[in-house]
Amino acid sequence: xxxxxxxxxxxxxxxxxxxxxxxxxxxxxxxxxxxxxxxxxxxxxxxxxxxxxxxxxxxxxxxxxxxxxxxxxxxxxxxxxxxxxxxxxxxxxxxxxxxxxxxxxxxxxxxxxxxxxxxxxxxxxxxxxxxxxxxxxxxxxxxxxxxxxxxxxxxxxxxxxxxxxxxxxxxxxxxxxxxxxxxxxxxxxxxxxxxxxxxxxxxxxxxxxxxxxxxxxxxxxxxxxxxxxxxxxxxxxxxxxxxxxxxxxxxxxxxxxxxxxxxxxxxxxxxxxxxxxxxxxxxxxxxxxxxxxxxxxxxxxxxxxxxxxxxxxxxxxxxxxxxxxxxxxxxxxxxxxxxxxxxxxxx
Amino acid sequence: xxxxxxxxxxxxxxxxxxxxxxxxxxxxxxxxxxxxxxxxxxxxxxxxxxxxxxxxxxxxxxxxxxxxxxxxxxxxxxxxxxxxxxxxxxxxxxxxxxxxxxxxxxxxxxxxxxxxxxxxxxxxxxxxxxxxxxxxxxxxxxxxxxxxxxxxxxxxxxxxxxxxxxxxxxxxxxxxxxxxxxxxxxxxxxxxxxxxxxxxxxxxxxxxxxxxxxxxxxxxxxxxxxxxxxxxxxxxxxxxxxxxxxxxxxxxxxxxxxxxxxxxxxxxxxxxxxxxxxxxxxxxxxxxxxxxxxxxxxxxxxxxxxxxxxxxxxxxxxxxxx
Numbered sequence: 001x002x003x004x005x006x007x008x009x010x011x012x013x014x015x016x017x018x019x020x021x022x023x024x025x026x027x028x029x030x031x032x033x034x035x036x037x038x039x040x041x042x043x044x045x046x047x048x049x050x051x052x053x054x055x056x057x058x059x060x061x062x063x064x065x066x067x068x069x070x071x072x073x074x075x076x077x078x079x080x081x082x083x084x085x086x087x088x089x090x091x092x093x094x095x096x097x098x099x100x101x102x103x104x105x106x107x108x109x110x111x112x113x114x115x116x117x118x119x120x121x122x123x124x125x126x127x128x129x130x131x132x133x134x135x136x137x138x139x140x141x142x143x144x145x146x147x148x149x150x151x152x153x154x155x156x157x158x159x160x161x162x163x164x165x166x167x168x169x170x171x172x173x174x175x176x177x178x179x180x181x182x183x184x185x186x187x188x189x190x191x192x193x194x195x196x197x198x199x200x201x202x203x204x205x206x207x208x209x210x211x212x213x214x215x216x217x218x219x220x221x222x223x224x225x226x227x228x229x230x231x232x233x234x235x236x237x238x239x240x241x242x243x244x245x246x247x248x249x250x251x252x253x254x255x256x257x258x259x260x261x262x263x264x265x266x267x268x269x270x271x272x273x274x275x276x277x278x279x280x281x282x283x284x285x286x287x288x289x290x291x292x293x294x295x296x297x298x299x300x301x302x303x304x305x306x307x308x309x310x311x312x313x314x315x316x317x318x319x320x321x322x323x324x325x326x327x328x329x330x331x332x333x334x335x336x337x338x339x340x341x342x343x344x345x346x347x
Numbered sequence: 348x349x350x351x352x353x354x355x356x357x358x359x360x361x362x363x364x365x366x367x368x369x370x371x372x373x374x375x376x377x378x379x380x381x382x383x384x385x386x387x388x389x390x391x392x393x394x395x396x397x398x399x400x401x402x403x404x405x406x407x408x409x410x411x412x413x414x415x416x417x418x419x420x421x422x423x424x425x426x427x428x429x430x431x432x433x434x435x436x437x438x439x440x441x442x443x444x445x446x447x448x449x450x451x452x453x454x455x456x457x458x459x460x461x462x463x464x465x466x467x468x469x470x471x472x473x474x475x476x477x478x479x480x481x482x483x484x485x486x487x488x489x490x491x492x493x494x495x496x497x498x499x500x501x502x503x504x505x506x507x508x509x510x511x512x513x514x515x516x517x518x519x520x521x522x523x524x525x526x527x528x529x530x531x532x533x534x535x536x537x538x539x540x541x542x543x544x545x546x547x548x549x550x551x552x553x554x555x556x557x558x559x560x561x562x563x564x565x566x567x568x569x570x571x572x573x574x575x576x577x578x579x580x581x582x583x584x585x586x587x588x589x590x591x592x593x594x595x596x597x598x599x600x601x602x603x604x605x606x607x608x609x610x611x612x613x614x615x616x617x618x619x620x621x622x623x624x625x626x627x628x629x630x631x632x633x634x635x636x637x638x639x640x641x642x643x644x645x646x647x648x649x650x651x652x653x654x655x656x657x658x659x660x661x662x663x664x665x666x667x668x669x
Contacts (some may be wrong), residue, residue: 130492130495130496130501130511131492131495131511132511133511133513133515133516134415134416134417134510134511134515134516134519135415135515135516135519137515140515202498203498204497204498204499204501204502205498205501205502206417206502206505206506208413208415208416208417208505239412239415240413240414240415240417241409241413242413242417242419242506245409245411245413246409247409248406248407248408248409249408249409249410251408259498288417290415309412327408330404330407330408331404334400334401334404337396337400338393338396338397338400341393341396342393
């Protein structure tokens, strides 16, 4: 059943904002409501067109009134985030993620009109450890439950969503477990990390990374909103990049740090306001994580347009990252050496 | 620009792998002034230099592919496998028997005895399958947790195609038609004292048999003779092992009192026998849930390996000369 009135949370961020813009451009949808605590940036607001922005905190019971009075039938919960608002934003982020979800679900449960719930979750719920299988399918549980941070938030959020699904079996619940986003337009911890001139890594470990182009992410949420595709799906690009390989492709220089010194380096990078890594993200950079997207392709009916490598390359060229090792100069150097070799008298 | 040629970096006598189409795209910068020169006249060293430079450029710019398991085919084929050649050919003088039992294009589970304090037997078996099998297949081995916890070792293991010993990974590889290698004795086998050499230990919990049954792939018993003598473990230091979280810290006649010199393996003569495949596709996939059948098959594989070990040992006259 196609949605009529859609409520999107987290519209001042990339995914929620651009989703609201796309839904607003869809004439089949009567009304699009965007909720967030801060107004979206001006260019995003302009894109959102006829979508209405409601400045509300989903932690506040006010959200119940919004859902009831606007006769919302589809809720897209896209505000669960890994990016804290500031250096002290981590507690606030947790509140927003977990308490916000609880409130939102309570409001949805109250409203008999709500038919569909789409939740943006993360593949971080699988954790990251040395005992992980090479690829996670949707049924697998994490080997080590993430002890804190975003991953734990997401695990708790999914728990509440499952509870909601049990109490309201008439609502189609779609949970999307996204791998890390990358792309020229999106700003995440990872995009800032690869923009560092010298990229700190964990000495002796090389993480397998699976990335998803932000446009593919948008397309997946849009598809989940417009169609009835209940279930839990892993969402990630095809293929794998090793962390070391990604750093080379971005033309950066890796700085391997012994694992004992990693927390210290993490603090330095954070206090310099460069990248704010949480411990579970550091574990990701240590061990990496790959998910199986068979169900996404077979049941959900979506094949990502960008592979992991293509998405990463798009990010590198879109951000105009100036490589330390320029590929062209490498080719030139190679040609120079061969040229020299060809002129040597020993032939 | 002419079509890219695939030239092995080390030695031209090696046949090009059959699965070269699956290899990452190889770009080649045409050497300067190639137009006026015939390729055949180009000296060998110059061509090798061109290959080497192209290889280095691809490595530095990240232009290569790894699979979901982190397997870096290019690095393994061009750098790591050639490094093992002297050890395999000259030091251990490995002889393979029955390599034709290993299929060329389908999945199979290779099950072998484990010994030698360090997993040199696994490395040599992988080299044998890659270099001496006509299809140049890669053996994807299942390693213990410890392997993936250790720095350096873990990333090296992933890059060479190894993965954690767990049924999802084993079944995924077998379904994909890969050759999977497993050493079910684990640390009990590799770390057993020298006096127990060639006595097979318990074969885990038979997880490997379940994986083979579920995927209907054959089990190939592999018997390795020679690896027991490379580091004769005559004792161990429990305290150091506990300190570093290792399963054991070995004492051999040369290690640790001779330091790094003691880490040089003794040059025993090796035989690796690949036995007759044991078919599992005659059973229903649900047979994997029948513990008695799994136990019986596990015992059958274990017994086969033990018998071939005894046979190979009676034929061997000298540990070092064979």
